[in-house]
Amino acid sequence: MTESTEGRYRIGVDIGGTFTDGTLVDSATGKVTTSKVLSTPSNPASGFISAVEKLLASDDSVNPEAVEHVVHATTVATNAIIEGKTAKTAFITTEGFRDMLEIARQIRPSLYDLQFEKPAPLVPRQLCFEVPERLDAKGEVVTPLDEKALANVVDQIADSGVEAVAVCLLHSYRNSEHEQRIGKAIAEKLPNVIISLSSDVVPEFREYLRASTTVINSSVAPIVNTYLSSISQKLHAAKVTSELLVMQSSGGVYPAAAASENPVFMVESGPAAGAVAAASLGTALGQPNVISFDMGGTTAKASLIRNGQPNITKDYSVGGAAQSGTGAFGGASGYPIRTPVVDLVEIGAGGGSIAWVDSGGALRVGPHSAGADPGPVCYGLGGEQPTITDANLVLGRLDPAYFAGGEMSLNLDVAREAIRKNCAEPLGLSIEEAAHGIVEIANTAMVNALRLVSVQRGHDPRDFMLVGFGGAGPAHAVRLAEQAGIPRVLIPLGPGTASALGLLVTDVRMEGSATLIVRSDEVELSRISDEFERLETAGREAHQVAASASGDPVFERAIEMRYWGQSFELSVPAPANPTIDQAWMNELTESFHDAHETAYGFRANDEPVELVNLRLTTVGKIARPQMRKLDSTNADASAASKGDRPVYLAENSGDKGVVQTPVYDRSKLPAGAVFNGPAIIEEPDCTTVIHPSWTVTVDDFGNLGIELNN
Missing domain, CATH: 3.30.420 (Nucleotidyltransferase; domain 5)
Known part of the structure; x- marks a missing residue:
């Protein structure tokens, strides 16, 4: 490889429950280098930097300072919520609505489950406060904000030792003045406390959903802030000084600084x-x-x-x-x-999902996982319960000597014993039948x-x-x-x-929204234009500050709509015509009817339609790395043969489903190679199982196209 130039490389790191994956792409050639290390649940940042260092060490010619940007996907926010390890947070709302988080919604995930219990609110009642104030649905002041009562609430919060505060007032999506004044009062008294205002985080109607989103944002912000700061420090220590971007739940990325302020956008x-x-x-x-x-x-x-x-x-x-x-x-x-x-x-x-026999004698798989620590039994790291990975190993689908490219050796004997003891014997099955049952379930x-x-x-x-x-x-x-x-x-x-x-084939995306709640036959079209222009102005300002890795902003408009009287809305892309006139509205309405028919199986052309929310996504396009073509174009797959081995496949009627199956080294498969299943295709980070009646074709870029034979 020739000498690196500034901005030539990009790194993506994805932390999963079991493995942390890293990818380094040469922007000029499209060459991809990967790394995979075990995740470190107690300190995810350690697994992150291990994956990065492994990438940089894989090629001495890669200069860390030539990395254009690092993109990261993480479950640290989700894990904090699931594990109940969120930051101590206070909540402020309109007088009379202190119990909003406790009441939540009067619906159940399972209608007849009498044992169902709602999750405990992220903010306990003693940390929920209310202030006298009230806006109506148009955003006009009904009751002015009581400054004296607010000062008393801020003093109580100061004495409670919280790390974050969430503020959600009624109808603040129409008028944010009261929330802004509350936020300013808290910041003056508690400059080190993280403050989230619902009018900033999600300025939309439905007070409980807005409150819940704002509380989640506040309660995970200190944790995400600490985590991203730790990662940034470790990257700098590794001489990677480029911009750190974080994947959002929507599939776009945004800068680490924005993620620290609004982590609710990166929960998924x-x-x-x-x-x-x-x-x-x-x-x-x-x-x-x-x-x-x-x-x-x-x-x-x-x-x-x-x-x-x-x-x-x-x-x-x-x-x-x-x-x-x-x-x-x-x-x-x-x-x-x-x-x-x-x-x-x-x-x-997942591969680490645990197989078990329930009290009724039925074989079950998951949802509990062996994760990265201790992992499946065959890892030899202390796991005792059989998993899907153990079952695939017993069935011959995995090579115990070639797991993670040979970096990890799997123990077939202990996997067989775990399945025999925990699944096969209780069910009266052979080990292979039990393993096959685990996979099929x-x-x-x-x-x-x-x-x-x-x-x-x-x-x-x-x-x-x-x-x-x-x-x-x-x-x-x-x-x-x-x-x-x-x-x-x-x-x-x-x-x-x-x-x-x-992570490296997405764009910088920033979301904006505004609530309308007006029928399409009653709306003033100029109001829609004005709101979109306001959102675009805010999007341009955010783009100038945040999107240094991307090009000029592009705006994507959408409208959330419903039939008048419905409770739930569908998101419909706005017509491409930039002029918002009656023809634009007619095209939008027809698009909604089509979307409703696709989602629910019917349309009601004569029913009035309601425009609920306007949505604007500001997109900063990032140049995509090019896919790299394979050098080899010999259409014969025999050069990649690694021999064969017995594999248990249900479709085979031979010796209890076992058949000698060809094994291929994927790195040696040439472009244009065509072969039929059954087959096993191995590579360092995974194994592909081709069942009978399917045909594999290797394309010019090394992807495996697999089609069912007619």
């Missing part, structure tokens, strides 16, 4: 990176409609991408039972957030996730291609496609670290 940072990677790859290969399937060590995540764009939702809860779905705000078991999130389904089915759960993002969203899975990645994804992707009715599968190059690569 990690899963979003995988969806972005799948969308970018599918678009580059001329397949804009794909289903992203990311299976790591702890969870499996599925997301649907149409026309090259992941679906974005704001109906999401964090910290509760895993659910998905529009309506009821994505479920009621956690803490709702009203920020844009990639619409995905996440389930507890996990597959069934993952197929359901694929159907949730496709069939239940009104899409036919046969019209999509499944992109399988993550450390465990390629071992299951073909079987899942078979069961879900998806005819094409794509396994990208370096699938185990694809999410980290996804």
Whole structure:
């Protein structure tokens, strides 16, 4: 490699529950270098810097100072909420609404579950305060802010020793003056306390959802701030002095400074990176409609991408039972957030998911995971409960001597013993049958996730291609496609670290919103124009401050709409015509009818339509690294052969499902190579299992295109 030049390299680091993945891309040549290290749950920053140092050490010619920017996806905010380790936070609201967080919403995630308990509020009641003031729904003052009462509240907060304060007043999305005055009073008295105002974080109607989002922002801000500061220090110590960007839940990135101030936008940072990677790859290969399937060590995540764009939702809860779905705000078991999130389904089915037999004698898999510490039994790090990885090893799908590229040796004997003791004997099965049962049960759960993002969203899975990645994804992707009715599968190059690569193929994105709540036949069109212009002005200002890694801003407009009288809205892209006139409104209304029919199966053309929220995304485009073509174009796969080994596949009727299966070294597979399953394809970060009746074709960039034989 020639001498590095300034701004030539980019680094992406994705911290998962089991592994931390790193990717380094040469912007000039498209060369990709990857690293994978075990995550360090007690101190995630250690795993982060280990992955970076491993990348830099992989090539002596890489100058750390030539790194243009580092992009990071992390679950540190989510983990803080799930584990109940948020910062001590106070909450201020309008007089009479102190119990807003406790009351929450009167809906249940499971209607007939009498044992259901709402999660405890992130702010206990003794730290919830109210001040006399009131605005009406138009933002006009009904009761002035009581400055004396406010001073008393600030004194109480000062004595409580909190690290953060969240402020959410009624109708502050219409008029932020009272919130701004409260924030100023707190800052003067407590300059070191982090303050979040709902009118800044999410200026939209529905007071509880706005309050919940603001409280989450405040309660995780001190933790995220400390974490990102630690990472920045470690990067500087490694002589990487470039800008640190953080993946948002919506699939865009924003600077670490902005992430420290508004961490609620990065709650689902990690899963979003995988969806972005799948969308970018599918678009580059001329397949804009794909289903992203990311299976790591702890969870499996599925997301649907149409026309090259992941679906974005704001109906999401964090910290509760895993659910998905529009309506009821994505479920009621956690803490709702009203920020844009990639619409995905996440389930507890990863390589480290534990298999167990319940009290009724049924074999179960997950949601508990062995994680990175102690990990699956075969890792030999102290794990005692069998996992999906142990089952794949017992079935012959993994090579015990070639795991993580040979850096880790797996113990087949202890994996067999764990499955025998915990699963096979209680069920009266052979070890192989029990292992196969573990894999198939996990597959069934993952197929359901694929159907949730496709069939239940009104899409036919046969019209999509499944992109399988993550450390465990390629071992299951073909079987899942078979069961879900998806005819094409794509396994990208370096699938185990694809999410980290996804961090480097996205743009800087900043969100703005404004609430309207007006019928389309009654709205003044100039009001829509004025609001969008105001949001664009704010977007340009934010872009000038934050987006040094990107080009000039591009604006994406959307309107959240519903039929008049409905409770939930759909997001519809604004018509491309920049002039907002009656033709613009007619096109927008027709787009809403189409979107409603796709989502719910019907349209009501004669019903009046209501415009609820305007949304503006300011996008700073970042140049994409180019995919690198393979040097070898010999169409014969025999050069990559590693021999064969017995593998248990349910489709085979031979010796109890065991068949001698060819094994290939993926790094030696040439472009144009075509071969049929069954087959095993090995590479350092994962193993791909090709089932019978499927054919593999290696494309010019080394991706595996897998199609079902007719």
